[in-house]
Amino acid sequence: MDLKNVASLTFFCPEIILSVTILLIIALDLIAQSRRWPAALALIGCLCSLIVSFDLYSAQPGLLFHRMIVLDNFSIFFKVFSLSATILCILMSIGSNEIDKVHEGEYYALLLTCTLGMFFMASSSNLLMAYLSLEMVSLGSYVLTGFLPHSRRSSEAALKYLIYGGVASGTMIYGMSWIFGMTGSMDYAAIQLALSQEGINKAALFIAFIFILAGFGYKIVFFPFHMWSPDVYQGAPTPFTAYLSVASNTAGLAIMIRFFFPGMSKLLASGDWTATAGVEWPQVLLALSMLTMTIGNLCALNQRNVKRMLAYSGIAHAGYMMMGLAILNNEGLAAILFYAVVYMIMNLGAFLVVGMVSNVTGDEDIDDYRGLAWRGATVPAICLAIFLFSLTGMPPFAGFMGKFFLFSAVVKQGGAFAVLAIVAALNSVVSLYYYAKIVKTMFLDSPLPEDKQVTMAANNFTLLLPLTFLTILFGVYFGPLVQYTNYSLRFFIK
Amino acid sequence: MQNILTYMTFIPLAGAAMILMLPNNAKLVRWFSAIVTVPPLLMAVWLFNNFDRTTAKFQFVEDYHWIPAYNISYTMGVDGLSISMVLLTALLSFICIFASFGIEKAVKGYFALFLMLDAGMMGVFCALDFFLFYVFWEVMLLPMYFLIGIWGGPRREYAAIKFFLYTLFGSVLMLLAILALYFTVEPHTFDMRVMMAHASKYSTAVLPMWPFNSWGWSFQHVIWLALFIGFAIKIPAFPFHTWLPDAHVEAPTAISVILAGVLLKMGTYGILRTNFPMLPVATADMAYWFLGALGAWNIIYGALCAMAQKDLKKLVAYSSVSHMGYVMLGMASFTTQGLNGAVLQMFNHGTITGMMFLLVGVVYDRAHHRDIEGFGGLAAIMPVYTGITALAFFASMGLPGLSGFISEILVLLGTWQKYPVLTILGASGVILTAGYLLWTIQRVYLGPPNEKYLNMAEINGREIFTLVPLGIIVIIVGIYPGVVLDMLRTTLDSINAIVIPHLHG
Numbered sequence: 001m002d003l004k005n006v007a008s009l010t011f012f013c014p015e016i017i018l019s020v021t022i023l024l025i026i027a028l029d030l031i032a033q034s035r036r037w038p039a040a041l042a043l044i045g046c047l048c049s050l051i052v053s054f055d056l057y058s059a060q061p062g063l064l065f066h067r068m069i070v071l072d073n074f075s076i077f078f079k080v081f082s083l084s085a086t087i088l089c090i091l092m093s094i095g096s097n098e099i100d101k102v103h104e105g106e107y108y109a110l111l112l113t114c115t116l117g118m119f120f121m122a123s124s125s126n127l128l129m130a131y132l133s134l135e136m137v138s139l140g141s142y143v144l145t146g147f148l149p150h151s152r153r154s155s156e157a158a159l160k161y162l163i164y165g166g167v168a169s170g171t172m173i174y175g176m177s178w179i180f181g182m183t184g185s186m187d188y189a190a191i192q193l194a195l196s197q198e199g200i201n202k203a204a205l206f207i208a209f210i211f212i213l214a215g216f217g218y219k220i221v222f223f224p225f226h227m228w229s230p231d232v233y234q235g236a237p238t239p240f241t242a243y244l245s246v247a248s249n250t251a252g253l254a255i256m257i258r259f260f261f262p263g264m265s266k267l268l269a270s271g272d273w274t275a276t277a278g279v280e281w282p283q284v285l286l287a288l289s290m291l292t293m294t295i296g297n298l299c300a301l302n303q304r305n306v307k308r309m310l311a312y313s314g315i316a317h318a319g320y321m322m323m324g325l326a327i328l329n330n331e332g333l334a335a336i337l338f339y340a341v342v343y344m345i346m347n348l349g350a351f352l353v354v355g356m357v358s359n360v361t362g363d364e365d366i367d368d369y370r371g372l373a374w375r376g377a378t379v380p381a382i383c384l385a386i387f388l389f390s391l392t393g394m395p396p397f398a399g400f401m402g403k404f405f406l407f408s409a410v411v412k413q414g415g416a417f418a419v420l421a422i423v424a425a426l427n428s429v430v431s432l433y434y435y436a437k438i439v440k441t442m443f444l445d446s447p448l449p450e451d452k453q454v455t456m457a458a459n460n461f462t463l464l465l466p467l468t469f470l471t472i473l474f475g476v477y478f479g480p481l482v483q484y485t486n487y488s489l490r491f492f493i494k
Numbered sequence: 495m496q497n498i499l500t501y502m503t504f505i506p507l508a509g510a511a512m513i514l515m516l517p518n519n520a521k522l523v524r525w526f527s528a529i530v531t532v533p534p535l536l537m538a539v540w541l542f543n544n545f546d547r548t549t550a551k552f553q554f555v556e557d558y559h560w561i562p563a564y565n566i567s568y569t570m571g572v573d574g575l576s577i578s579m580v581l582l583t584a585l586l587s588f589i590c591i592f593a594s595f596g597i598e599k600a601v602k603g604y605f606a607l608f609l610m611l612d613a614g615m616m617g618v619f620c621a622l623d624f625f626l627f628y629v630f631w632e633v634m635l636l637p638m639y640f641l642i643g644i645w646g647g648p649r650r651e652y653a654a655i656k657f658f659l660y661t662l663f664g665s666v667l668m669l670l671a672i673l674a675l676y677f678t679v680e681p682h683t684f685d686m687r688v689m690m691a692h693a694s695k696y697s698t699a700v701l702p703m704w705p706f707n708s709w710g711w712s713f714q715h716v717i718w719l720a721l722f723i724g725f726a727i728k729i730p731a732f733p734f735h736t737w738l739p740d741a742h743v744e745a746p747t748a749i750s751v752i753l754a755g756v757l758l759k760m761g762t763y764g765i766l767r768t769n770f771p772m773l774p775v776a777t778a779d780m781a782y783w784f785l786g787a788l789g790a791w792n793i794i795y796g797a798l799c800a801m802a803q804k805d806l807k808k809l810v811a812y813s814s815v816s817h818m819g820y821v822m823l824g825m826a827s828f829t830t831q832g833l834n835g836a837v838l839q840m841f842n843h844g845t846i847t848g849m850m851f852l853l854v855g856v857v858y859d860r861a862h863h864r865d866i867e868g869f870g871g872l873a874a875i876m877p878v879y880t881g882i883t884a885l886a887f888f889a890s891m892g893l894p895g896l897s898g899f900i901s902e903i904l905v906l907l908g909t910w911q912k913y914p915v916l917t918i919l920g921a922s923g924v925i926l927t928a929g930y931l932l933w934t935i936q937r938v939y940l941g942p943p944n945e946k947y948l949n950m951a952e953i954n955g956r957e958i959f960t961l962v963p964l965g966i967i968v969i970i971v972g973i974y975p976g977v978v979l980d981m982l983r984t985t986l987d988s989i990n991a992i993v994i995p996h997l998h999g
């Protein structure tokens with residue numbers, strides 16, 4: 001299926017619904033004054049889009065809009081994923097004090113714009129489209145990061161993010177121009193065809209790949225493009241930080257998988273991929289993956305601010321997920337998708353509790369968590385402990401299964417990849433230290449007299465308990481999710 | 495009885511969930527937890543009666559699909575090796591609930607976590623699927639971390655995280671090893687029985703990579719070492735033992751008992767369950783240094799450390815390091831006596847050290863310190879207590895007629911046939927043990943009574959109740975070791991028979 005503009009619209013419904021919702025929110029924001037409806041409208045839009053996305057599974061996979069966008073199981077998976085993350089983030093935002101202070105209409109409109117950009121990131125099959133979608137997500141993110149009025153930290157974070165993002169995407173488009181120069185095409189399939197001819201300058205191609213990696217790296221947050229993330233995580237409103245940490249990060253992985261796998265590699269019958277053009281980008285990813293997880297974990301060890309700590313832990317998790325890319329097999333990619341889902345659940349859960357605590361104490365310093373379990377917030381403390389142990393990769397929680405599948409994909413490749421597996425395994429041990437530090441502060445430390453009682457309103461639990469339940473459920477009964485991620489790993493390649 | 499092992503594992507877990515729903519009444523929670531541990535104990539007794547001692551096959555096997563796509567199944571079963579540990583776990587869990595009746599802080603949380611720990615321990619000994627085994631192995635860490643960390647002594651936070659980090663370090667290596675085994679078996683499976691049947695398939699060709707090629711190590715050897723490190727941390731074998739004294743000193747009494755009585759056994763159990771039958775070539779090559787020599791070193795090092803301790807609980811902790819050395823030494827011998835002695839020693843150490851920790855707890859509850867030099871003449875003040883202590887201490891030092899003697903002598907007899915030098919070293923540990931234990935008795939119990947403690951209350955009924963069952967077992971096994979050995983022999987012989995063909999010379 002290779003459709004022209006108008007014929008493509010039939011398969012473009014999720015995007016159209018989101019766009020309509022965004023425009024409606026902006027338009028109604030000018031008229032209505034009530035506080036709650038933008039969230040409700042955004043939620044309804046997302047749900048409709050989600051339902052329509054599932055409907056796309058019945059359609060033939062193919063290319064839309066003159067080969068700009070791919071429709072296949074992989075892109076539908078990321079539509080569903082981004083929408084789920086957005087819905088959870090909207091629910092978090094409703095309960096957050098921070099978001100109350102801002103223009104809610106704009107906030108939700110921008111949030112949905114980012115989501116729309118993520119749809120394109122996962123489904124673009126053209127360098128130009130890839131670049132535009134990445135920028136679309138970035139622009140929305142810059143604004144949302146600096147969305148807290150009168151917060152110097154928030155503004156500073158937005159500025160840092162903007163500068164880093166500008167440099168990274170500039171580098172990326174420069175790399176893309178090299179590829180265009182070498183192959184004369186922007187289309188992934190055409191590029192792959194051109195690269196498999198003789199006479200391509202390997203060194204030039206390698207440099208182009210490295211430049212492009214800068215753009216991906218800043219979205220996924222891997223070393224050495226990770227510096228912006230702790231400041232941005234700390235400065236941005238907590239619900240948006242949560243969104244950034246799961247949705248934006250994973251969309252970066254999606255665009256990277258799309259570019260390197262169906263784009264630059266060939267699938268063998270065995271489920272392994274071979275890189276075309278003989279450029280050693282998998283080795284680069286391998287090294288970056290090890291560096292990313294190690295640096296993320298080591299930096300997290302001494303953080304006092306929980307959001308910063310979770311930022312560094314996010315860097316480490318990006319490193320774990322990159323293992324799945326570097327090993328060039330389908331197991332690895334399926335493990336990434338599985339990991340992305342469980343990471344979304346447990347990380348959003350952790351940020352949810354962080355947001356609940358900072359609603360009461362106004363800060364995210366680790367001292368605010370002292371004796372939390374004995375200060376009236378036993379259930380949130382237990383839930384946070386479960387999320388943190390899940391992030392560590394302890395059974396019976398979902399995070400263990402995520403790591404398990406990643407490790408098993410790496411071990412299956414065997415040979416020198418054993419080193420990668422060992423580095424990753426030791427990193428989980430390191431990460432236990434700082435995750436357990438929060439748990440220690442909540443349970444093992446006794447509250448001091450000046451620590452306030454923390455009471456949580458009942459509506460806080462409506463999202464927290466389901467997330468906790470899912471974290472445990474996917475730790476012991478993960479069969480359907482594994483099937484779904486395997487099913488999602490079908491690329492349309494022409 | 496169908497699914498008895500599942501019931502034994504999950505009744506405590508269900509109990510833990512129910513405790514959270516009980517009203518906040520300490521007495522009710524305590525007695526409820528005590529009742530929850532009774533059915534597993536009765537089932538353990540039933541298992542003991544109905545266990546077929548003539549076969550090495552797994553019995554009471556349960557096999558259900560869990561995740562068919564990855565061939566992960568829920569498989570439980572016991573053989574002679576695990577049943578002794580299951581009995582020990584059921585008994586000690588029951589006793590330790592009573593030993594925990596003194597807990598006052600967050601009672602619901604304590605007993606819920608304790609029962610979760612109970613479920614995890616049971617699961618480890620019953621699991622026959624390597625994946626399931628690993629899940630239970632890890633699940634146990636969480637309650638242990640909190641039990642030490644919340645209800646422990648002054649340095650509990652340090653001790654808890656140290657225990658957690660050490661064990662996790664070992665278990666991630668183990669996880670990688672498990673995965674490597676999984677991908678070598680065709681078709682891929684985590685079923686331990688299939689992995690054992692595939693023992694000959696695990697490559698023994700020397701790896702072309704440095705440094706393994708210079709050592710002559712194969713895939714088997716590397717995997718063996720990864721599994722071994724995971725288990726050695728739990729044993730704990732030198733140099734991974736340093737978490738143990740910290741954890742023991744800080745943990746509440748009942749948790750110390752569980753730690754020494756059950757958790758340490760998981761290390762040696764794991765080696766016998768997985769390393770021996772699955773990787774026999776590597777086992778034959780590595781046993782001398784990694785089990786035999788290290789075991790002998792553990793015996794002497796642990797005993798010398800124990801001798802230098804001023805804290806009574808730390809002394810018992812180091813004596814554990816020393817006594818677990820006998821287990822390793824016996825395992826390395828590959829003789830019937832040595833192997834049976836090793837597993838019997840695992841069982842005996844559980845009961846004897848359990849008693850010793852309970853006894854230390856008794857005096858700590860009264861004096862609020864454990865300084866060996868700070869007592870003196872307790873025999874005159876607490877005669878019954880001193881009598882029971884003497885029984886435990888003499889059993890620990892291997893007095894004939896008590897259980898410790900049988901296992902130690904079997905280990906030494908078994909090892910003598912293979913490694914005379916290590917046996918002599920190990921046997922000298924017996925003297926060191928006698929040295930530090932007698933010296934302790936002299937300092938704490940004999941001599942003129944300490945003025946400060948003249949009014950110390952005699953051991954009470956509840957405390958006696960926790961000690962008596964263990965004392966009876968110590969005496970029975972000491973007189974008629976066949977009660978335990980009969981269960982072990984067939985299984986251990988079959989495990990031994992897998993390794994023996996690969997021994998050199």
